Amino acid sequence: MAHQSDLIAEDILAYLKSQEEKSLLRFITCGSVDDGKSTLIGRLLWDSKMIFEDQLAALESDSKKVGTQGEKIDYALLMDGLQAEREQGITIDVAYRFFSTDKRKFIVADTPGHEQYTRNMVTGASTADVAVILIDARKGILTQSRRHSYLVSLVGIRNVVLAINKMDLVDYSAARFAEIRQEYAAFAAGLGFASITAIPISALEGDNVLERSPRTDWYDGPTLMEFLETVEIAAAAADLPFRLPVQWVNRPNLDFRGFAGTITAGTIRPGDEVVVPASGQRSRVKRIVTFDGDLPEAAAGQAVTLTLEDEIDISRGDLLVEATARPACADQFAAHLVWMQDEPLLLNRDYLLKIGATTVPVQISELQHKINVNTLEEEAGKTLSLNEIGVCLLSASKAITFDPYRQNRCGGAFILIDRFSNATVAAGMIDSARRRRTRHWSEVEVDQKRRAGLKGQRARVLWFTGGAGVEKSTVAKLVEKKLYSLARHTQLLDDSTCDSEHVVKLAGVLVDAGLITLVALDDPQAILLQEARVHFSPNELVAIEVSITTDFTALAEEIVTKLCSGGLFDAEELLGSGI
Template sequence: MEKRLGATPAAQPTLLDAETRLPLRFLTCGSVDDGKSTLIGRLLYENHLVFDDHLAALERDSKKHGTTGAMDFALLLDGLEAEREQGITIDVGYRYFSTRRRSFVVADTPGHEQYTRNMATGASNADLALLLVDARKGLLDQTRRHAIIADMLGLRHLVLAVNKMDLVAFDEEKFKRIEDDFRTFAANLGFGTIRAIPVSARHGDNVSASSASMAWYRGPALLPYLEEIEVDDDRVNQPFRMPVQLISRPDMEFRGFGGTVANGSIRVGDEVMVLPSGGTSRVKQILGPGGECEAAGADDAVTLTLSDEIDVARGDVLVQPHQRAQVADHLAAHLVWMSEEKLLPGRSYLMKINHGAVAATVTALKHRIDINTLSKIAAKTLSLNDIGVCNLSLSRKIAFDAYRENRDTGSFILIDRYTNETIAAGMIDFALWRAGNIRHQHIAVTGAERSQLMGHKPLVLWFTGLSGAGKSTIANLVETRLHALGVHTTTLDGDNVRLALNRDLGFTEPDRVENIRRVGEVAKLMTEAGLVVLCSFISPFRAERRMVRELVAGGMFIEVFVDTPLETCIARDPKGLYRRAMAGEIRNFTGVDQAYEPPEHPELRLVARDTSPQDLADQVVAHVIKQIAL
């Protein structure tokens, strides 16, 4: 057995003493290079949790990658080669260790703004935030941002570790000034406890034991404080919640619903309800890792079987009928934006919550939070690392709790439906009941009956392409010929719509998204009236064209890509817009200072070259006639 090495000959830690107190899950956070990894590495070293071979490797790596010339404890946690070369933490590093008083799970999270998403990941499973500040620099934007995220993610306990005190000559006034600044900033946050501790992670001052260099500090050192602090974990006494992760049916005789109990407890024979459907049954059997059991509580991974064959799907939530979760399809939520692509209200994203997925649209961005003052700032979009409050509309109802009541069933992520990138972490605040009280009104005359009256099926013909590509010209020719054939049509043209319905919108990305969202809703209403709707819009983004396709559904969407090269469009320039855009007189002009995303798989691709607009229109008409025939 290899001997564990440390700085002092203290007694070896044992798990027996640690088991008397709940394990503490905490994360280290703060700005880049504030010493988070060094601090945790020092804690491991001083508590004899570094093996001989690891220590030897640390000595070698310190010479190769170290930042101080001496033993660099940060390298114990910075495991990625990219991290070691840059001297920063990129990934979330989890470490598990125990002292004689307590066991710990620590998440060492990145400080760089680019990796704020990783910090949010670490915070989502922690009980306490260990927020580091460089004593030379004081509070930075990233310090404040991490404090806000920790508060948003439900952490009620925070330790402000003012690090690198050795580099400010252990100045008491410097420490007190930083502590006062932070307490003033955090006065409107929801932390239950804030403990400020001056430390030097590099030299071990106030890390595991009090430091003689800071005799003016009368409080506990860091480790003794972490060993003693009480963090309530009352989840077992909260209402029962179990998001369904897996439907297990190995044969026709067994149908089980697997998942981890998020809150509360359940026993065999208890009545359960499936949300959002509302079906009820009783627990017939509980199967855990060790086999059948009578009960299960928070954090237990189990499979339940029910007495009745009711509908249960992945993403549903099992609750008890007298303590139900909320069910809604319109929500208010906080978002931490994690993508370099900006939030675009009106765009359809994918929300993943409770192991299920649902289409979600930000219908309104209420405000962005200023990380320096916590004030609310009007905004139309969120950029990388921004924090904001928004309203969300979902494609169907989901079961949830407010995040402040349940961190498991109240949290979600947003995913870009085109790139599959995780773009935001979200915390649900409450249901928007006003929106939830609106119900779809049944209409007596059906779409099929309207089609019979019209003599053809409805359809959306979506002409897309650059300005000057010929979209409106071809669309006009197509409608003229369809009208002559007795087809009931109408046209929505980009300029005409912006002169009326969408005259309040500009040409920024958020406004372009909202422009197409509104047009899509109008086109859908017109198809319900039985019409063939010709839509002529630049519609530069694939996501919005896909949104309209999914909105009308049923094969009623035909994408017509008028594929005219940019050079040809500039040469035509029928409205003189390219000339003005290239002169800087018009901003956000597609093809000049705003991108156009061409369709990847359009139903029709029209390439002019030597083909006249009339012949191109004939191609469209021939395709349409086949699609709309009853």
């Protein structure tokens, strides 16, 4: 790795000083397997001398083994990280690559261009400031170019580069370049980009990547690297109203109570008034505390700890905001959702929504329409499948504070998590708050599933059987303790709380309340279990045999593990049908 600067050899201290002022740019490259995307990034790393000698040796041997460029170096191999992908000859996930010049450090998200990988592109774009959209000069604007551009605009990237690649294969034709550029400008007019910079390049030959190409003397714009080194990164976040999601309440001792988090928008100084929108409580900033000393001012992007003048109740998930410019606070809102997993969206099922440092149960009450990423047309639909995008109405179990995503990316971005599999199932971008429709919850019948759903669990009856004298209640109490430690809601019925005559009925009430109900009678007559089997569905009732030789601790452990992983029950029932 050799930076060009002669300073390194001559005056390393001066060089280090100059490096302290470097900025950071994150960008994404979008294109299909054939557009030469991996080759372009390989070239950027290569030309900025970020490939080490041993990596080069490995690259040379890999190029011969699995390369597609004959005897030449296959730059694409630098990018394709995982072995399995290499064998398939495609990149199947998001890979992050790094290089730096004397002006900037760059983080590149490399993502695949296939239709089925919308998920990965959105993921890579979510942290990017700039998008480089690759076009094959021979093919021009394709359906996938439109798709990539739409996704980039959806995720809020404002500056795009149209890298018209493989110019060597169209004889560096100025006319062809102009034609593609105009076609793209017409198409992208509705996407809200602040700038579109078209650059004629050849990733394979290196034209206009770092060095200005003599073969495109008709082109007087920047090279790709010149553009990336100089593009203005939106400092706009610092000009927005102040927002700080509290991640961590720092209480090392009774005299210090600090609210730690990363400022997502705006600027703050000691003395500024702040509000917690959820509670309406106000105070003023006393200190901006950091390890390196108190700061007179802090802005978007900085991770700080604030102390306030007044003792007000603030915990993780609360938002500290500017008093005069408050965010929306609502439990009903519209959002764009990108569905990210195989199991499709289920309306009215509970998911977890994570926004900032807050996680709340949420339901998708309505799919307003889907968006066809190829035509950008709205389409009717009942659900979203993997890689589909839709506009939805969401209804949270409590109000959340947010800014529309278009105004503030950090303030309106969220993920949805499946409550049972814990998978990240969707990415969301809030459009606007919806007035609460009083109709909405009255349409909902409050039943066992909803009560249990509120507790984040499935209601069950755990029925402990075994001869009289076997300590079933000891096992049951162990199970209850373990469940309690996992924040599950339970109730134990044993001889001290309930007589056998009423036990089935009482268990029924408790299960309907959404509780995991443990029944451990000293003498559990078989007839009672039969009665229970009639009363409860097979999914609700789990009979557990305890004998004198049972290892109580191991059994309790097994029950809890299975209960939490869904193993005691039909997995499909547990995972699939929704609460």
